[in-house]
Amino acid sequence: MKFRAVMNNSSPIREFSTIVSTISKLSKECVLRIADDMLYFIVSDENTGPAPPVLWCEIPQSVFFSEYQLVGMDETHQDIYLGLNSGNLARSFVSLKNVKSLKMKLTKKQCPCLTLEIEVPSTTSHQTRQIVHDIPVAVVPWKNWPDFYEPRVPDPDISIELPSLKQLRTTIDRMRTMASEVMVRASAGGQLILQIRADMAKVSTRFKDLNVAHFDGPVDNSDPETDSQGNEDSSEIVQCRVDAKKLALFLNVDHISTNTTLCSIVHKRLVTLCLQTDDNVKLQCFISGIVY
CATH class of the missing domain: 3.70.10.10 (Proliferating Cell Nuclear Antigen)
Structure with missing residues (x-):
């Protein structure tokens, strides 16, 4: 599995940061589904165990990312599902002030991580400095993917x-x-x-x-x-x-x-x-x- 995405524009970076911060206020844990055309943040009811999602957020990758590369588990299972602490992800975005670029990628450190590489201008010179955050994630097995599909709900009245x-x-x-x-x-x-x-x-x-x-x-x-x-x-x-x-x-x-x-x-x-x-x-x- 491979994932790499880059944002080079401050406006979508700020918007993405706001979305992540909002998700973290709604739930401590979430699942990030990475697909070809979308990123999904999915939250299930913390009190009921495996259950249909109660929160579903979809973000079109073409609007936010200038580069986007994804290789799934195999040809049949082309998405990647990652369980993570939404608070850890939100805190990683605190440093996103006057940011020049943001790179997200899936890495293997002591455990699987979603790594954020943030490039920001230096306050003392014309050079830039890089801030790296490694957020531990749990790869969701494909047999558990149906627990995180978009809920089917009746037509509203x-x-x-x-x-x-x-x-x-x-x-x-x-x-x-x-x-x-x-x-x-x-x-x-x-x-x-x-x-x-x-x-x-x-x-x-x-x-x-x-x-x-x-x-x-x-x-x-x-x-x-x-x-x-x-x-x-x-x-x-x-x-x-x-x-x-x-x-x-x-x-x-x-x-x-x-x-x-x-x-x-x-x-x-x-x-x-x-x-x-x-x-x-x-x-x-x-x-x-x-x-x-």
Whole structure:
């Protein structure tokens, strides 16, 4: 197996660094899948063992790298899957200020490593200096690759564009102090409602006039927990109860330069949050619904 990739432009290096830093805040461990056309960062639920990924980030290599060479295990298994500590990788990027180039390659030291060679200008002369980081990795055997394939999820009942992620994060952080679960509701009329039930009160925050990318209604809302939102037809409201902590974790991605962020809901079963940038980086978070 061989892997070597080079970035020579400061803009994609900074963007890549921001993505890695964000991944490290979401999970301590991740799997880096290296393919011909993409790099993937994959995170599974730390509490459930082998399970479908809960976080899926794909980065087009042609946008970020000026050189990209990959030789897989064999002709049948052409990708490389590496388990690594996302915090170690993120800390390696701390030195990426005024960087001239970044080289990533797979090396064999005392153990397999993802080696970063960072070229930065010298502060005392016109020469450059090189910083090298060796990040230990575990090569994932091909028989375990299916554990890290992109999840197959049902078609959503609604997809709605989210408001400012920073504003959403502030709202969810406040709600988390009162309840551990949050009901996410979205309507065909472009409303997003976040609701919690505490011991003494029910608290709701509503965002209006949002773009609805997809709606596949009507939806059966014949349960006592559902109430009509103002003049909204309840058959046009899709909802799902989720863990507030998991929702808050995703909202840490607000540091990534965003083009659009969509919230897709499978009624009472699943919330999928998808961020996409102008550089076609896509980050998806899958949050299973809580059903009583």
